Amino acid sequence: MxxxxxxxxxxxxxxxxxxxxxxxxxxxxxxxxxxxxxxxxxxxxxxxxxxxxxxxxxxxxxxxxxxxxxxxxxxxxxxxVARTFQLVRALPSLTVAENVIAALAFGRQKLWDAVARDAALHHLSAVGLAGRADQPAGSLTYIDQKRMELARALAAExxxxxxxxxxxxxxxxxxxxxxxxxxxxxxxxxxxxxxxxxxxxxxxxxxxxxxxxxxxxxxxxxxxxxxxxxxxxxxxxxxxxx
Incomplete structure (x- = not known):
């Protein structure tokens, strides 16, 4: 190492x-x-x-x-460097996928459109939210909000x-x-x-x-x-x- x-x-x-x-x-x-x-x-x-x-x-x-x-x-x-916070900082008016896409759009690669959505779905699948992409972020349970926040952090590569x-x-x-x-x-x-x-x-x-x-x-x-x-x-x- x-x-x-x-x-x-x-x-x-x-x-x-x-x-x-x-x-x-x-x-x-x-x-x-x-x-x-x-x-x-x-x-x-x-x-x-x-x-x-x-x-x-x-x-x-x-x-x-x-x-x-x-x-x-x-x-x-x-x-x-990416991070999560003590209190989850979601964008509740957006969908779960859109929360991750926001990180991708302003991240290291600046992904947009279908490419960004595909990447978001990949990260959501990795944290166990594969079927929740189009659900409003504000409706997630506590653990699923944390999963979404982790997916968003991972989207920053x-x-x-x-x-x-x-x-x-x-x-x-x-x-x-x-x-x-x-x-x-x-x-x-x-x-x-x-x-x-x-x-x-x-x-x-x-x-x-x-x-x-x-x-x-x-x-x-x-x-x-x-x-x-x-x-x-x-x-x-x-x-x-x-």
Missing amino acids: SELLALTGLTKRFGGLTAVNAVSFSLERGEVVGLLGPNGSGKTTVLNMISGFLPPTGGRITLNGDAISGLGPNHIAKMG PELLLLDEWLAGLNPTELKTGIDLILSLKDRGITVLLVEHVMDAIRALCGRSIVMNAGRKIADGPTAETLKDPEVVRAYLGDGHV
Whole structure:
């Protein structure tokens, strides 16, 4: 494997609040890595800086060796980064296929018309929505909205996919489906950085996990070992559980 993404001393301040404090880590191509930590630890802020939704206050982000720190989300998307959000951001007045076509129209290849629809149907089939293309997006169930959002992200043909609590709120059957979908991305060689609180999913998906607390990176290593790290246990459960 070779390095795809590198963060060096990444910092984000909002006024007097340091939300991310000199965080450094890298991802190798084809990895599925968990980015963990208690609520408010800075995980989503890291994703926002990688994807260009927030400019860093300090530090550096590189993708394939090229600096992307501070570039806008449209530029970073064209360089091969796609993401999902904690709350699904659908275009409810459009059909399911049209939601994906919108990503294709403004994506790396800028596909239109029948070619774009064929590509949209391909991505919808990959996430289990083959028969729902012409259904209004606003009528989908929660898990199917998440599937549509994933299809839309995949339509951008990413090298790096950022999933922000994509598995949150799913019942056990839906969770298994979601895990299988993410595993299929790994089989396709897509690198995934996964912010998640569902530890069963983290154990099933992530050979490696990075843990943050109060804006700092406190652990980085094999998931089974990282989750037993005393500082990680303290961050989640408090001193009485160490």
